[in-house]
Amino acid sequence: MKKFRFSLETVLKVRRQDEEVKRRALAVAQGMRDRSLADLVSHKRALGALLAEHSKRREGAIDLGREAWYMAGWGGLTQKIRLASVELAKNEEALGLRRAQAVEASRERLVLEKLEETQLQEHLFQLNREEQGLLDDLAQRAVSAFSLPPVSATGH
Numbered sequence: 001m002k003k004f005r006f007s008l009e010t011v012l013k014v015r016r017q018d019e020e021v022k023r024r025a026l027a028v029a030q031g032m033r034d035r036s037l038a039d040l041v042s043h044k045r046a047l048g049a050l051l052a053e054h055s056k057r058r059e060g061a062i063d064l065g066r067e068a069w070y071m072a073g074w075g076g077l078t079q080k081i082r083l084a085s086v087e088l089a090k091n092e093e094a095l096g097l098r099r100a101q102a103v104e105a106s107r108e109r110l111v112l113e114k115l116e117e118t119q120l121q122e123h124l125f126q127l128n129r130e131e132q133g134l135l136d137d138l139a140q141r142a143v144s145a146f147s148l149p150p151v152s153a154t155g156h
Contacts, residue, residue, distance in 0.1 A: 004123045012112045019105040022098070029098040033091040040084035047077040
């Protein structure tokens with residue numbers, strides 16, 4: 001009995017490795033996006049806390065030093081929020097690209113696995129056919145052996 005060997009096994013292995021590389025790249029992109037999102041949320045919370053603190057302290061006379069400190073903090077945080085938003089947008093775009101690449105690599109692998117399955121079914125069909133041919137041949141020989149005239153003991 002012939003052993004099945006997928007004709008494109010090497011290509012399938014390469015596709016599987018490529019898919020794994022793309023999945024890792026997707027995970028890295030996801031991590032970067034999550035970090036930039038966390039940074040953005042952190043900066044927004046810090047700005048909220050700064051605004052809340054500033055509004056509490058504004059009840060009395062205006063202190064120019066404190067106002068300058070508030071404005072510097074507000075300016076720095078709003079700049080960090082803008083930069084974090086830009087970074088998040090870049091990371092979202094990279095994540096979308098990595099996701100599309102991972103999906104495409106998965107599709108390429110699945111196509112080859114379907115082809116492998118088809119070739120395996122064809123191989124099994126061919127083996128069945130050969131086995132049936134051998135059984136038919138054996139049956140034919142058995143029928144032929146039983147259909148011969150009996151041989152006499154005297155040899156005539």
